[in-house]
Amino acid sequence: MTSEELKTLLNLHKANKRKLQMIVAALLTLLIVSFTACIFVGSVDLDFKTAIDALLGKASWSQNQIVRDIRTPRLICAAVVGASLSVAGMAMQALFKNPMASPSVLGISSGASFGAALYIAVGYGMFQMAYGASLCAFLMAALTMFLVYALAYQKRGVNTLMLLLAGMAISALFSGLTSTIEFFSDADTVNSIVFWMLGSFEGSNWVDVKVILIPAIIGMILILINARELNIISAGEGKARALGVNVKNVRIMLLIGSSILVASSVSICGVISFVGLIIPHIFRTLGGPDHKYLAPMCILGGALFMIIVDTVARSIMPPQELPVGVITSLIGAPFFIYIMRTKKKEIWSS
Amino acid sequence: MVHLDVNGVRFSYGSKKVLDNVSFSITNGEIVGIIGQNGSGKTTLLNCINSEYRPKHGSVVIRDFSPDVLESREKQNYSADVQDLSNAERSRIIATVEQSSFMSFPFSVMETVRMGRYSHTGMFDDGDEEEIAKICEVMKSTGILKFADRPVNELSGGEWRRVMIAQALAQEPEILLLDEPTLHLDINHQFELMDLLKKIVSERNILIVIVTHDLPLAARYCDKIIIMKDGKIVDAGSAKDTVTTANIENIFHMRAKIGYDQDIEGIGVFLIGKIDVDHS
Numbered sequence: 001m002t003s004e005e006l007k008t009l010l011n012l013h014k015a016n017k018r019k020l021q022m023i024v025a026a027l028l029t030l031l032i033v034s035f036t037a038c039i040f041v042g043s044v045d046l047d048f049k050t051a052i053d054a055l056l057g058k059a060s061w062s063q064n065q066i067v068r069d070i071r072t073p074r075l076i077c078a079a080v081v082g083a084s085l086s087v088a089g090m091a092m093q094a095l096f097k098n099p100m101a102s103p104s105v106l107g108i109s110s111g112a113s114f115g116a117a118l119y120i121a122v123g124y125g126m127f128q129m130a131y132g133a134s135l136c137a138f139l140m141a142a143l144t145m146f147l148v149y150a151l152a153y154q155k156r157g158v159n160t161l162m163l164l165l166a167g168m169a170i171s172a173l174f175s176g177l178t179s180t181i182e183f184f185s186d187a188d189t190v191n192s193i194v195f196w197m198l199g200s201f202e203g204s205n206w207v208d209v210k211v212i213l214i215p216a217i218i219g220m221i222l223i224l225i226n227a228r229e230l231n232i233i234s235a236g237e238g239k240a241r242a243l244g245v246n247v248k249n250v251r252i253m254l255l256i257g258s259s260i261l262v263a264s265s266v267s268i269c270g271v272i273s274f275v276g277l278i279i280p281h282i283f284r285t286l287g288g289p290d291h292k293y294l295a296p297m298c299i300l301g302g303a304l305f306m307i308i309v310d311t312v313a314r315s316i317m318p319p320q321e322l323p324v325g326v327i328t329s330l331i332g333a334p335f336f337i338y339i340m341r342t343k344k345k346e347i348w349s350s
Numbered sequence: 351m352v353h354l355d356v357n358g359v360r361f362s363y364g365s366k367k368v369l370d371n372v373s374f375s376i377t378n379g380e381i382v383g384i385i386g387q388n389g390s391g392k393t394t395l396l397n398c399i400n401s402e403y404r405p406k407h408g409s410v411v412i413r414d415f416s417p418d419v420l421e422s423r424e425k426q427n428y429s430a431d432v433q434d435l436s437n438a439e440r441s442r443i444i445a446t447v448e449q450s451s452f453m454s455f456p457f458s459v460m461e462t463v464r465m466g467r468y469s470h471t472g473m474f475d476d477g478d479e480e481e482i483a484k485i486c487e488v489m490k491s492t493g494i495l496k497f498a499d500r501p502v503n504e505l506s507g508g509e510w511r512r513v514m515i516a517q518a519l520a521q522e523p524e525i526l527l528l529d530e531p532t533l534h535l536d537i538n539h540q541f542e543l544m545d546l547l548k549k550i551v552s553e554r555n556i557l558i559v560i561v562t563h564d565l566p567l568a569a570r571y572c573d574k575i576i577i578m579k580d581g582k583i584v585d586a587g588s589a590k591d592t593v594t595t596a597n598i599e600n601i602f603h604m605r606a607k608i609g610y611d612q613d614i615e616g617i618g619v620f621l622i623g624k625i626d627v628d629h630s
Binding site: 238284288 | 468
């Protein structure tokens with residue numbers, strides 16, 4: 001072998017790596033800039049100096065309150081939820097070997113919100129515990145995930161039609177169940193359940209940040225440590241096994257990791273659709289499917305997307321707020337159709 | 351030196367017997383062809399060898415593999431039933447090129463080949479020079495270097511097959527299994543691929559097992575041939591001894607002219623026509 005060939009290949013590898021690292025760095029910068037910028041935006045106008053003072057607690061009481069206890073925790077929640085849903089969507093797409101898979105499309109979000117509703121309506125009266133709604137949401141998310149997986153996974157791999165139909169059926173089932181709970185509940189309970197269904201960061205506070213941060217980190221770690229395995233598993237589980245991947249362990253880690261991420265997101269802001277579909281797709285197109293870089297891109301890009309969308313949602317027609325889930329659905333549904341049309345070959349040939 | 355022993359393997363799908371007491375023993379440095387008609391159990395046998403399927407009876411044992419493949423060096427005995435090896439250990443001994451495979455996402459050729467290094471590298475390895483050199487070597491020998499950065503979903507059937515072989519070679523296996531490697535390739539690419547396998551055997555001194563129903567190709571390229579029918583081995587030996595007019599008539603129900611051919615420097619198989627078999 002001539003060293004010339006090796007050099008070319010090494011350069012190719014390095015150039016690709018550098019490009020991906022650049023994208024990650026750019027996303028990180030953009031995220032920090034947008035996060036800071038979005039603190040200034042809202043129904044109460046703040047100039048730069050006031051905002052900084054408020055952040056340090058030196059402005060008036062109400063200004064302090066707005067910046068430190070309303071906008072900042074809300075932005076953190078939006079960022080973490082965006083990151084969680086995107087990276088969970090990414091993991092599910094690799095696991096199901098299908099770019100159409102995402103928490104909302106497969107009904108995982110509906111399952112999680114049913115779990116939360118069940119706890120609010122029934123469980124709360126029986127046993128009160130911290131994170132009760134989140135825990136129920138997680139259990140239902142995990143259950144739904146395994147259910148969809150079992151329904152769609154056949155000997156020869158995942159059948160797209162089965163996957164989407166299973167997701168649709170399960171989504172309808174859990175929405176129906178949640179509506180049933182609503183029907184039999186009193187007005188107060190209904191109000192808090194509707195909140196889970198709509199998808200909004202209105203009223204997100206530091207308690208929500210506490211609720212979501214640790215599960216989100218655990219979920220992301222479970223997915224990040226399996227980045228290499230995600231690459232291989234997306235080529236088929238039989239292939240992955242032949243290449244030496246411990247498929248059973250990886251599968252369990254990924255299913256649990258994504259369930260945790262979806263459930264913790266749903267438990268603080270309800271169902272926000274299509275984020276897990278759009279973000280991974282954009283970055284897969286931009287930087288290729290290598291999950292080692294795709295995962296951090298989805299985390300940063302998802303966070304960036306969500307804080308921008310949420311800022312739009314709360315400032316587009318002040319003082320009213322548009323639920324953020326409405327906006328993501330309005331963007332996401334056409335996007336879903338677009339992928340379905342353009343990726344016909346990849347989706348249906350398996 | 352690596353030996354593959356198949357000992358009395360039986361396998362069935364439900365009540366349908368697919369493999370019935372299959373036994374043979376083969377060694378590295380050869381291309382072994384398993385031939386037979388559709389439904390004769392060839393692919394099932396391959397899947398029993400690579401441990402994808404667990405035989406109902408019997409065992410598949412690999413002897414004298416390199417000690418480096420094992421996770422714990424305490425095992426002093428370098429012979430193991432394939433079912434007892436971990437996925438990672440087994441993937442360092444056996445590589446399989448499946449009949450058809452599919453990528454859901456557009457990885458580049460190079461990334462795809464690099465997946466073959468999975469069980470040799472750790473979580474934080476990110477393509478150091480040594481690893482890339484290994485990939486470069488297998489990509490060169492399979493002739494896919496020139497499209498290293500092409501996405502795999504833009505390749506032709508023949509190119510894709512070579513990428514899969516490069517990925518398998520990147521595993522540095524001692525046994526390479528291929529299921530119908532020439533299927534869906536045009537004649538030119540069929541020969542190119544078989545020449546490549548021949549080259550791999552002589553360069554790496556590994557054991558290659560191919561499953562095929564292409565008699566002329568098997569007769570030309572395989573050092574040993576195992577003929578299967580209805581889940582049983584009906585004949586095995588060198589190509590000269592097994593690819594005979596009688597065997598082809600009895601097993602494949604075809605009339606054929608067979609003989610040493612000077613032009614191809616090997617056994618030429620000329621298929622004449624079908625023999626009508628009386629099934630009563």
